[in-house]
Amino acid sequence: MTLGKVIGTVWATRKDDQLIGMKLQLVQELDVDGTLKSRFVVAVDSVGAGVGETVLFAQGSSARQTDLTRDKPVDAVITAIVDKLDIPGQTE
Amino acid sequence: MTLGKVIGTVWATRKDDQLIGMKLQLVQELDVDGTLKSRFVVAVDSVGAGVGETVLFAQGSSARQTDLTRDKPVDAVITAIVDKLDIPGQTE
Amino acid sequence: MTLGKVIGTVWATRKDDQLIGMKLQLVQELDVDGTLKSRFVVAVDSVGAGVGETVLFAQGSSARQTDLTRDKPVDAVITAIVDKLDIPGQTE
Amino acid sequence: MTLGKVIGTVWATRKDDQLIGMKLQLVQELDVDGTLKSRFVVAVDSVGAGVGETVLFAQGSSARQTDLTRDKPVDAVITAIVDKLDIPGQTE
Amino acid sequence: MTLGKVIGTVWATRKDDQLIGMKLQLVQELDVDGTLKSRFVVAVDSVGAGVGETVLFAQGSSARQTDLTRDKPVDAVITAIVDKLDIPGQTE
Numbered sequence: 001m002t003l004g005k006v007i008g009t010v011w012a013t014r015k016d017d018q019l020i021g022m023k024l025q026l027v028q029e030l031d032v033d034g035t036l037k038s039r040f041v042v043a044v045d046s047v048g049a050g051v052g053e054t055v056l057f058a059q060g061s062s063a064r065q066t067d068l069t070r071d072k073p074v075d076a077v078i079t080a081i082v083d084k085l086d087i088p089g090q091t092e
Numbered sequence: 093m094t095l096g097k098v099i100g101t102v103w104a105t106r107k108d109d110q111l112i113g114m115k116l117q118l119v120q121e122l123d124v125d126g127t128l129k130s131r132f133v134v135a136v137d138s139v140g141a142g143v144g145e146t147v148l149f150a151q152g153s154s155a156r157q158t159d160l161t162r163d164k165p166v167d168a169v170i171t172a173i174v175d176k177l178d179i180p181g182q183t184e
Numbered sequence: 185m186t187l188g189k190v191i192g193t194v195w196a197t198r199k200d201d202q203l204i205g206m207k208l209q210l211v212q213e214l215d216v217d218g219t220l221k222s223r224f225v226v227a228v229d230s231v232g233a234g235v236g237e238t239v240l241f242a243q244g245s246s247a248r249q250t251d252l253t254r255d256k257p258v259d260a261v262i263t264a265i266v267d268k269l270d271i272p273g274q275t276e
Numbered sequence: 277m278t279l280g281k282v283i284g285t286v287w288a289t290r291k292d293d294q295l296i297g298m299k300l301q302l303v304q305e306l307d308v309d310g311t312l313k314s315r316f317v318v319a320v321d322s323v324g325a326g327v328g329e330t331v332l333f334a335q336g337s338s339a340r341q342t343d344l345t346r347d348k349p350v351d352a353v354i355t356a357i358v359d360k361l362d363i364p365g366q367t368e
Numbered sequence: 369m370t371l372g373k374v375i376g377t378v379w380a381t382r383k384d385d386q387l388i389g390m391k392l393q394l395v396q397e398l399d400v401d402g403t404l405k406s407r408f409v410v411a412v413d414s415v416g417a418g419v420g421e422t423v424l425f426a427q428g429s430s431a432r433q434t435d436l437t438r439d440k441p442v443d444a445v446i447t448a449i450v451d452k453l454d455i456p457g458q459t460e
Contacts, residue, residue, distance in 0.1 A: 015139060026179065082288050153337075195451045324382070335443050355384040
């Protein structure tokens with residue numbers, strides 16, 4: 001999975017029917033020290049993550065293994081809200 | 093999914109039979125601030141997106157989860173036309 | 185799919201039995217303006233593309249959705265020969 | 277598979293039910309000479325790898341082919357703890 | 369598929385049971401002119417490739433389409449030993 005931060009939401013009226021009702025979140029990748037990387041994805045939110053929260057997201061076919069996304073044209077899904085990273089030797 | 097902008101269309105007469113009738117759009121990746129990135133893909137259009145529109149596209153096996161692309165040799169599909177990005181703290 | 189140019193052929197005698205009889209083409213990625221990028225793949229040719237031709241290729245599990253490549257250990261397949269790119273505002 | 281080093285653990289209380297009980301390890305990619313690369317993933321641990329150990333991890337749908345991760349929304353899994361790399365001509 | 373060169377072997381005693389008996393080779397990517405690229409993978413060897421040989425490897429779910437790797441947590445497999453690249457206009 002990849003570490004990211006929810007930075008916003010995508011609004012789209014015209015879309016594949018299978019995406020109706022899904023919350024599409026902009027998730028920017030995070031480095032282990034908490035700094036934002038330039039890469040981001042648009043991920044379906046399956047855990048109620050809000051803007052500003054640190055999350056884990058899964059990509060590829062693994063993104064279709066949640067109740068919400070099964071068999072849907074979705075290649076990124078938020079699967080967890082991160083409480084903290086425990087990195088021995090690093091002061092957070 | 094990935095954020096992109098439709099910049100053109102690909103014309104191909106000789107192709108795998110399963111691609112016949114599909115519209116193949118050139119989609120250039122967008123940054124969250126709306127600037128074009130250098131990376132682009134050729135995606136099948138399942139939502140009627142025109143040149144200049146901002147879209148979401150899915151990649152990999154997830155690109156085969158629309159009615160149009162199921163079981164086809166397609167690894168990118170446009171699944172939504174973006175109305176707007178709602179990014180708190182960013183003036184668009 | 186990805187835009188590329190066929191630049192050569194790979195010869196391999198010792199290989200997985202499932203690859204026997206497949207033409208393995210070296211395909212270098214192209215930018216939208218026609219310049220060659222540094223990245224390239226070795227793709228199975230399902231449409232009779234020759235050296236010098238501009239093609240589309242599919243990657244990942246989608247590369248196994250042609251008659252030639254189904255259930256084979258193939259992660260890239262040429263699916264179309266490009267006639268032209270129609271990019272409004274760009275002089276080709 | 278990819279070579280990496282376990283550098284820490286991710287704690288997440290709110291997550292997809294299918295992730296409950298899984299140990300989520302931060303794994304930073306390694307170069308062949310043992311230096312850390314900037315890229316890292318969060319991988320499920322299926323072999324009891326501890327912080328500081330050199331491991332192999334599988335990504336994508338292949339990450340769901342262990343008893344622990346089958347049909348789960350997991351796109352990276354640690355599958356081996358590396359004893360050593362045998363690279364002729366390189367002094368480790 | 370991707371062009372690479374076998375540069376060594378990975379030894380791992382503690383690993384997922386499904387990897388027992390598989391030879392894990394370090395494969396460094398090659399450029400079309402034969403120079404080594406910085407990226408490398410650890411691939412299961414299904415064709416008996418030795419150190420120093422130029423090979424093709426498949427990645428992702430396609431890496432599980434050989435007799436040796438089917439349904440295993442393997443995301444890269446060597447599928448061919450390259451005899452030569454035939455690139456018109458390039459002197460090798």
